[in-house]
Amino acid sequence: MAGAACGSLRRPTCIPRPRASVSRPAIALSALHSQDPSHTGSTTPAVELIDVHKAFGDRRVLAGVSMRVERGERVALLGESGSGKSTLLNLIAGLEPVDAGTVRVGDTTVSMLDADQAALFRRTAIGFVFQAFHLLPHLDAARNVAVPLLLAGVSAHAALEQAIAMLARVGLGARARAWPRELSGGEQQRVALARALVHRPSLVLADEPTGNLDPSTAAAALALIGEMTEAGGAALVLVTHSAQAAAIAHRRLRLGPHGLGVDDGDAADARA
């Protein structure tokens, strides 16, 4: 599900043009990497970006971004509108090609894949949660959740069974047959979360997943994203405008005009 709708989420309006990174901030590269021993070790990281560059025409969006997310780690990505957060997620998911640099997700070098290979890779390895839910209106909740399994070749019967079980885990066991239009915003977001996790991806990418929810529903949805990714052992890259939303993350990073840095919005919380 990751692929189809992501591009349509992009906000057409934009916003401060990222300046070319003439001078780099005094942030050691190591500060962008987890220092938490529970997330480090010898295993391949969940995500690794090495000196990634991306421009759209003459608009340089990412200039030499490097980051590493460990398996099971939750990282929040903050930054002004137009700073390149969605672009970064798209590069990680292989939805956009990099201009230069390396993107790895687990053992796969996503930046080397062509579009078809990247689509196949996303089906198994990545769950995407969107701000606007993007449920398919002509499918009930269970069938929406079943889609990634069907794409992965699971039989219809087994896919539906697993989808219903996943809906139960997000508290919607009784709403499996409901149409998206019959569900509240928070319920739709829970269906979208179930869909992102049902195929047990090792990486969940969430692009402002609570932007369309009221504050208390958003808080509940975020808590659920934290719990569910933790339960599945998935790494999470969560794009958000809200420092509060970032509280479910182990680390907070900020994309700015000079690249990616540790978010110091609340230094006490930043563990980078």
Ligand SMILES: Nc1ncnc2c1ncn2[C@@H]1O[C@H](COP(=O)(O)OP(=O)(O)OP(=O)(O)O)[C@@H](O)[C@H]1O
């Ligand atoms: N396909 C594209 N073609 C041209 N420009 C693009 C494209 N995608 C993104 N951009 C530009 O790249 C910049 C970064 O966009 P991006 O969507 O990554 O920002 P963002 O940090 O996610 O912003 P927001 O918080 O508003 O969602 C913007 O200036 C945007 O206009």
Ligand SMILES: [Mg+2]
């Ligand atoms: Mg965005």
